[in-house]
Amino acid sequence: MVNGKQKLFQIGLHVVFSAIVLMCLLPFVLLIMTSFTDETMILREGYSFFPSKFSLDAYAFLWNDKENIFRAYFTTIMVTLVGTFAGLSISSLLSYPMARKEMPMRKALAFFVFFTLLFNGGLVPTYFIYTQVFELKNTMMALIIPGLLTNGFFVLIMRTFFMNSIPVPIIESASIDGAGEFKIFFKIVLPLSLPILATIGLMQTIGYWNDWFNGLIYITDSKLFSLQNLLNRILLNAQFIQSNASSMNMSDISAGAKIPMETIRMAMAVIGVVPLLCAYPFFQKYFVKGLVIGAVKG
Known part of the structure; x- marks a missing residue:
């Protein structure tokens, strides 16, 4: 029974x-x-899992701007790789000392990190600091540093993981055997921290890949547009052509009438999300374990 x-x-x-x-x-x-659906079929029948007519018009429209799209892909990939690696390095180097009970003022440092989650300087002061003081405007660093490089939430999760999941006797044993702090961190702590590193790394990867705000604020050079910024501008240009076709010449009117706006939006979403879907399975086995362990109160 x-x-x-x-x-x-x-x-x-x-x-x-x-x-x-x-x-x-x-x-x-x-x-x-x-x-992959024909635009007229969407307007007539709505969205469907089994469209009555297929079309590649949306991808053909985007293919006309393929050089800029490939360049934006390269920019986004480089920013994501560099930003994720740098962010993980900074977060782990900051959170590990806070997890060690012998570190002086570790609670004050943890409160300072937590404080950054509650308050920030605002958009205007932040913009002036990054553009006038650090002179990051129209540089790759403008896509990496502002708002994405470090995150207090990630630091606190990693701190909790280090406190709960790294056995203190192992660290003490290595210290007795003559290992220094850096050797303990890189040879012992990091290899045992793959779940939380993969978890935070995936979160930062998604953040960098989907980011469009930094590009909107700090980038005006088209050669430095990220994928999200470029796709957004392509969509705005297509909407402009379609909405203003009546005030243009006949060739522009016909071109504006043929722009498949609905399918273009979907094709842009596919171009933006497919790389992340392909990358996620490699992180999946670490993701849940790292997130659950790191979220336990220490």
Whole structure:
């Protein structure tokens, strides 16, 4: 009887989680299918998983700007890689000392990190500091540093992980054997911290990849546009052409009328999200473990 109840419970659990998985996957499937749907079919029939007519007009429209898109891809990939590596380095080097009980003023430092989560200087002072003092405008650093390089939330999660998951006897043993603090950190602590490093790394990767705000504020040079900024500008240009076609000549009117706005939006979303979907499986086995352990109160 007990086994029967357990089987029914497991079956129900599988059904519930399968439904949740479908609810998460179906929007992506609809997004991809809509990007390959003919614009007139969307206007006539609405969004569908099985469109009656396929079209590559949206991707053809974006392909006309392929050089800028490839350049923006390269910029975004470089910014994501450099920013994620630098952010992980800074966060781990800051959070590990706060996890060591022998560090003086570690509680004060933890409060200072927490304070940054509650208050900031505001957009205008931040803009002037980065552009006038540090002179980051129209540089790659403007896409890496402001608002993304470090995050107090990530630092506190890593601190909790170090406190709860790194055995103190191992550190003490290594110290007795003559290992210095840097050797302990790089040879012992970091190899044991792969779950939290992968978790924070994935969060920072998503943050850098999806960021458009820094590019909007600090970048005016088109050669430095990130992927999100470029796609946003392409969409705005297409909307401008379509909305102002009546005041242009006949060739512009026909061009504006043929722009598939709905499918362009979907195609841009596919271009922006597919690389992250491809990267996520490599982080998945560490993600849940690192997030759960790092979120436990220390």
